[in-house]
Amino acid sequence: MIxxxxxxxxxxxLEVLKDISTQVDTGEVVxxxxxxxxxxxxxxxxxxxxxxxxxxxxxxxGIDITSPKCDILKVRQxxxxxxxxxxxxxxxxxxxxxxxxxxxxxxxxKADAGKIALDLLAKVGLSEKxxxxxxxxxxxxxxxxxxxxxxAMEPDIMLFDEPTSALDPEMVKEVLDVMKGLADTGITMxxxxxxxxxxxxxxxxxxxxxxxxLVEDAPPDIFFSSPxxxxxxxxxxxxx
Amino acid sequence: MNLDFGQIIPSLxxxxxxxxxxxxxxxxxxxxxxxxxxxxxxxxxxxIKPLRWFAEFYTSIFRGTPLILQLALVYFATPQIIGYKIxxxxxxxxxxxxxxxAYSSETxxxxxxxxxxxxxxxxxxxxxAYRPMMLDIILPQAFKNILPALVNETIxxxxxxxxxxxxxxxxxxRRAQVVAGQTFLYFEPxxxxxxxxxxxxxxxxxxxxxxxxxxxxxx
Numbered sequence: 417m418i419x420x421x422x423x424x425x426x427x428x429x430l431e432v433l434k435d436i437s438t439q440v441d442t443g444e445v446v447x448x449x450x451x452x453x454x455x456x457x458x459x460x461x462x463x464x465x466x467x468x469x470x471x472x473x474x475x476x477x478g479i480d481i482t483s484p485k486c487d488i489l490k491v492r493q494x495x496x497x498x499x500x501x502x503x504x505x506x507x508x509x510x511x512x513x514x515x516x517x518x519x520x521x522x523x524x525x526k527a528d529a530g531k532i533a534l535d536l537l538a539k540v541g542l543s544e545k546x547x548x549x550x551x552x553x554x555x556x557x558x559x560x561x562x563x564x565x566x567x568a569m570e571p572d573i574m575l576f577d578e579p580t581s582a583l584d585p586e587m588v589k590e591v592l593d594v595m596k597g598l599a600d601t602g603i604t605m606x607x608x609x610x611x612x613x614x615x616x617x618x619x620x621x622x623x624x625x626x627x628x629x630l631v632e633d634a635p636p637d638i639f640f641s642s643p644x645x646x647x648x649x650x651x652x653x654x655x656x
Numbered sequence: 657m658n659l660d661f662g663q664i665i666p667s668l669x670x671x672x673x674x675x676x677x678x679x680x681x682x683x684x685x686x687x688x689x690x691x692x693x694x695x696x697x698x699x700x701x702x703x704i705k706p707l708r709w710f711a712e713f714y715t716s717i718f719r720g721t722p723l724i725l726q727l728a729l730v731y732f733a734t735p736q737i738i739g740y741k742i743x744x745x746x747x748x749x750x751x752x753x754x755x756x757x758a759y760s761s762e763t764x765x766x767x768x769x770x771x772x773x774x775x776x777x778x779x780x781x782x783x784x785a786y787r788p789m790m791l792d793i794i795l796p797q798a799f800k801n802i803l804p805a806l807v808n809e810t811i812x813x814x815x816x817x818x819x820x821x822x823x824x825x826x827x828x829x830r831r832a833q834v835v836a837g838q839t840f841l842y843f844e845p846x847x848x849x850x851x852x853x854x855x856x857x858x859x860x861x862x863x864x865x866x867x868x869x870x871x872x873x874x875x
Binding site for chain 1: 772774775777778779780781782783784785788792793796797800873875
């Protein structure tokens with residue numbers, strides 16, 4: 417469970433997140449949407465401390481990760497992240513990408529890590545690519561490998577930062593299908609996305625951010641059919 | 657012009673033994689220099705200001721003064737300052753490593769900065785600590801990018817190693833001078849070591865190309 421209390425994030429004089437408070441329950445799938453520059457990605461990146469909050473608290477399973485006493489590396493092992501630009505390790509094979517962190521961070525043996533990795537590759541439909549280097553993969557394949565890499569650490573929470581925004585249109589579906597399958601497994605997911613159809617179908621809740629404020633926090637059917645704020649109405653008129 | 661290579665043939669084995677001296681000297685200085693240069697480059701990108709200042713200052717000293725002066729200072733002044741009678745080889749390797757560290761640290765810093773910041777974020781998001789992240793993820797990619805520049809630096813080291821002849825190391829250069837002193841022939845021994853240096857540099861260039869091709873297999 418993630419609990420965010422009065423979160424503020426500033427870059428110099430620019431306040432990107434303004435007093436955000438919300439909660440994501442275990443197993444919940446939350447879509448974070450909003451216009452560009454609204455602070456969606458920053459909010460997501462605060463959850464695994466890629467951005468350090470300026471003020472406020474974030475609790476994961478009751479532990480305050482913003483406390484200086486908190487072991488950040490430990491938190492991150494439990495929070496997987498998928499990036500817009502995949503960020504696969506180009507000098508490692510697909511299998512190497514998946515086994516690196518479990519071996520290095522969790523101390524798993526090569527055999528154990530390899531078993532988990534091959535299992536995950538089968539789940540994302542890329543078993544035959546295990547020994548390839550990332551440069552040989554298509555964008556959609558790279559992103560599926562990136563999802564598998566994050567899952568190889570067996571996290572309880574997965575963060576997705578615009579996972580389909582850098583993909584060619586025909587590759588979006590294969591990645592969304594993998595994410596849909598993942599949502600059904602009961603893992604907690606926070607997804608920054610511009611795929612409204614996907615958000616509507618898969619998310620349990622939608623967070624709408626604008627100008628650093630959390631403007632709406634509602635189930636998708638309510639948010640998409642009758643948004644309360646003018647700002648969300650305008651946004652939806654443009655994107656739907 | 658009368659060239660007489662016949663007279664220096666007996667001295668050839670003596671001269672060629674210098675290859676090993678020069679090569680060992682260069683390899684040792686390059687390895688130590690690049691290791692130290694890597695540490696310096698990490699200081700240069702650190703968020704702790706005094707560490708950055710130290711690294712910048714260090715680099716400015718070694719770039720701002722002649723190498724032969726640094727060499728002479730280390731060799732002749734060490735016994736005077738700390739009472740340790742430093743051997744010419746030790747003085748040479750020490751000076752060349754420190755000097756090479758200063759130059760290569762700039763190259764390595766640029767190489768690290770050129771690695772996409774997403775690599776760092778991906779490592780961090782997986783819970784990987786700073787050290788393994790640098791050693792396993794960032795530096796391998798950085799070194800791949802700057803390999804040509806590091807080869808240049810190694811070639812410069814190889815050729816500059818002739819400077820250690822001035823403090824009495826029996827390297828290729830010094831051996832040529834010794835033979836010249838014995839036979840009163842200058843052109844022949846110097847030409848021979850000139851050819852040897854050239855061949856060594858060409859060999860290094862070839863080896864680097866093979867290495868670069870191997871490292872590019874993931875592209």
